[in-house]
């Protein structure tokens with residue numbers, strides 16, 4: 518026994534093992550096809566960025582920047598670095614740096630891990646994964662609608678039920694400023710019911726104060742002036758333009774004037790897809806328009822809109838709505854006895870793979886009985902047996918394994934040279 522004390526994984530950071538990983542891979546494949554159908558191209562950015570990118574992009578007075586980022590000082594050059602808590606800021610940085618969006622607008626996506634130091638619970642992790650989609654350089658509202666229609670298609674492709682769309686408009690900076698003044702006045706009037714966090718934020722980020730879950734503050738929040746009521750004609754026309762297109766596509770939505778999102782870069786359209794079937798963390802996807810972010814991060818001004826899906830939450834919902842059996846490790850399991858038979862089985866397995874079949878050769882020298890147990894556990898449709906008799910006759914014994922199959926329990930002999938062709942026809 519080793520002296521080394523075993524090491525556990527980190528809190529809030531999950532391993533994914535087979536067969537669960539097969540679902541991840543299937544989801545990723547479906548998502549790539551779905552995105553290709555709308556002309557989205559993959560853009561990959563590093564996990565690490567300068568901390569100031571996120572502080573500026575997401576906003577200093579947000580939960581993410583104030584308390585959830587994994588940041589550290591790189592001792593080699595004294596730089597403050599952060600593991601990305603989202604994709605948008607990094608993608609915008611990259612697009613600016615490579616002059617990627619000025620010749621023509623761009624539709625891009627990224628998929629991968631992001632990091633937030635939150636209290637873990639079902640659907641909330643410290644390392645989680647996002648499918649992030651950004652349309653850079655489009656003023657909308659046509660593209661805002663396209664993104665939402667596209668999401669409705671993904672839910673359909675996956676067979677998801679009970680997922681609903683909430684919309685809001687955050688207007689433009691001047692409208693938010695007018696609303697903000699009214700809101701701060703309201704908060705000041707009700708300062709006695711505000712909790713500590715709300716008092717701290719009432720001047721720096723009053724909109725986020727309304728996002729509170731504190732029951733004692735609900736009445737105050739419900740009575741607060743609504744940003745939506747401060748929207749001018751242009752912002753309302755943008756919102757109407759989005760709604761008309763959602764109506765065209767037959768997509769239902771509700772206006773939620775309290776929806777503000779947890780990141781500061783949004784204007785006009787914001788939306789979330791939510792469900793009641795994931796416990797407390799019911800938001801599967803969130804996004805919106807961020808027309809000011811590219812300029813804020815040092816680029817030439819250009820409008821943009823996007824969203825991110827939480828993959829763990831999406832998988833949880835998908836598993837509920839479309840549960841499936843464990844996928845098989847292989848289609849054919851080759852069992853053998855003796856050195857020569859093992860070598861022959863390895864060659865035959867290669868010929869099966871040439872024919873597009875998934876094959877596993879038993880490894881190690883155990884008896885037939887335990888090899889057949891392994892063959893069963895692998896989920897294979899058939900076992901191909903190569904023993905002394907088979908080597909002598911040049912014919913493999915094929916045993917059909919799967920319950921429910923017409924051929925289950927049957928066995929037959931097939932010449933080595935014909936195995937690939939015959940099995941390929943039958944499977």
Ligand code: HAM
Nearest residue numbers: 603605640641642645800801802803804823824825827
């Ligand atoms: P977000 O709302 O912060 O938006 O995150 C998007 C999604 O990530 C959430 O709706 C949720 O499904 C998932 N998520 C967030 N935190 C966690 C967590 N701790 N554990 C598991 N899943 C989580 C953004 O990140 C924006 N960048 C979206 C965007 C893109 N807006 C415009 N473009």
